Amino acid sequence: MQLQITDVAFGGKGVARANGKAVFVPYVIDEETISASITREHKKFLEADLENIVTASPHRIEPRCPYFGRCGGCVYQHIDYEHQLALKWRQVKETLRRIGGLKEPPMRPFIPSPIEYEYRNRITVHVRDGVVGFFRRESNKLLDIERCPIALNEVNAQLVELRESRPRDGHYTLRAGAAQRVFTQANDAVAAAMLDLVDSLLGSATGTLIDAYCGAGFFSKRLRGRFEKVIGIDWDQHAIAVAREDTNENETYIVADVEAELGARLRSIISPSREGQSAVVVDPPATGLGKMILETLIEQQPTQLIYVSCNPATLARDLARLKNSFSIDSITPLDMFPQTAEIECVAHLKMKTVCDDGERTKVR
Ligand SMILES: C[S@@+](CC[C@H](N)C(=O)[O-])C[C@H]1O[C@@H](n2cnc3c(N)ncnc32)[C@H](O)[C@@H]1O
Structure with missing residues (x-):
């Protein structure tokens, strides 16, 4: 059948409509007209494979990899880089609207990867x-x-x-190189841009920083110079051992489940007698934040919260829960993985306060 592709959904498949249902087709681009054959029929949608491109998008380019189309890794090598970013940006925005219930998500421009190929370390x-x-x-x-x-x-x-x-x-x-055998960010240039971003988002924040899901201390090592105290939490003892190899006096690294540890740590730094600035960085796996962690953050309300996410859908789900207690200042997508469907995001949240006579009053 002939299909008009109207969008490219998160994950990389083009979207069209036929017989009153959505049709998903890989390796196509929005605004292309294609012929496709249906491969699977579901109750609410159809899946199809590309047969022929009738009208090609001006963004269509030649993939560089001989395995493209067969390998499960890349999905966008047939799209020029500018358009990959435009599509991913729209996907984040749509996900935040649909799942996060954010009418106008405060999206910042994409931070691109300076290298489109040969970037994975x-x-x-x-x-x-x-x-x-x-x-x-x-x-x-x-x-x-x-x-x-x-x-x-x-x-x-x-x-x-x-x-x-x-x-x-x-x-x-x-x-590559002598990289450690623990989690590390996969694209060095974008990882460096992410550190700069988080550092600048935190503004002049001082006080205590909790780096939850800290790994080997990627964020805390960068931020330890400006906070009085830095606490990193990760359940990977090897990563914590690496973080402990080079510590200043103000750094503590704990091998623990964030779910079990975050509440106690936050309570100790945000107790009424120790009123002060506190920042939390969370960088969870793709599953996002557990219920208990969300409740702890809502209950304890750090002054600032940086949520680093590798999954826009779970980020949106969690922001839906956090948005009543925090103001969502900005969401910045970063292209850690060009050519693939992956999208990294950094969301910046601030405690909602009513400021009368300089006192901070939490809004519950
Ligand atoms: C996306 S990585 C981030 C690591 C680090 N922030 C970085 O940028 O290198 C997620 C980390 O969360 C840790 N992790 C996953 N679930 C956890 C949990 N429930 N409690 C503690 N750590 C957890 C993993 O060991 C991993 O180091």
């Missing part, structure tokens, strides 16, 4: 029955990969070595 490849590679698109079968063009050359050199070593079945994370 680590990749995880899988080995099964002699095949070394990534999972195929929407499949648990492996695709044999000789080179990944979004990874740094150094990482690809390690891939060559791994392939030559005839590795056993398993998962192998290949990292």
